[in-house]
Amino acid sequence: MVKPDFEKTGGLVPVIAQDWQTGEVLMLAYMNEEAWEKTLETGKVHYYSRSRQKIWLKGESSGHFQIVKEIRLDCDLDTLLIKVEQLGGAACHKGYRSCFFRRFKDGDLEVVGEKIFDPEVVYGKKT
Numbered sequence: 001m002v003k004p005d006f007e008k009t010g011g012l013v014p015v016i017a018q019d020w021q022t023g024e025v026l027m028l029a030y031m032n033e034e035a036w037e038k039t040l041e042t043g044k045v046h047y048y049s050r051s052r053q054k055i056w057l058k059g060e061s062s063g064h065f066q067i068v069k070e071i072r073l074d075c076d077l078d079t080l081l082i083k084v085e086q087l088g089g090a091a092c093h094k095g096y097r098s099c100f101f102r103r104f105k106d107g108d109l110e111v112v113g114e115k116i117f118d119p120e121v122v123y124g125k126k127t
Contacts (some may be wrong), residue, residue: 001034006022006033013078014049017058017091020069026091027099029058031080043068045082062122064088090116093123 001087004013012030019026029047031039035055039045045066059065066084075082092099092113101113120126 002073002077004031004036004080005032006036008076009078012050013080014082015045015047017045017066017086018081018083020085024098025100026066026084026086026097033117039068039071039082045084058091059087062088062090062093062117064090066091088116093119095119095122100105 006013007121011032015029016096017026017029017032018024030050031046032048032055035046038055038057042057045068046055047058048054049056066082067087067088068082069085070083071080072083086097090097092101094101095115095117096113097116098113101111101115102109103112104110
């Protein structure tokens with residue numbers, strides 16, 4: 001079976017999560033081979049947290065799971081594009097639909113995204 005080339009990239013490959021219907025880019029994260037296998041097995045996206053050094057199921061804390069609709073691999077097999085159904089409406093741990101909720105403009109950041117939930121309520125702490 002074809003799979004990403006984890007060896008080429010030191011064990012982690014970047015993953016772009018994209019809304020399967022609108023094409024909106026929701027987030028960028030990383031997968032190791034175990035996260036890849038769990039994603040294929042469950043149909044829910046699993047990532048590898050570089051900060052926590054562990055596998056995590058997207059939505060395990062918030063309930064905002066990502067359901068796999070399509071997986072694409074790039075020409076070098078070292079980057080993934082996963083088209084997902086984003087449950088709960090938000091992919092970002094800061095409460096926004098997309099992690100790309102700010103626009104760089106005139107040397108500053110301007111919030112342009114829609115906030116879906118309050119992270120303090122969902123996670124019980126500031127994010």
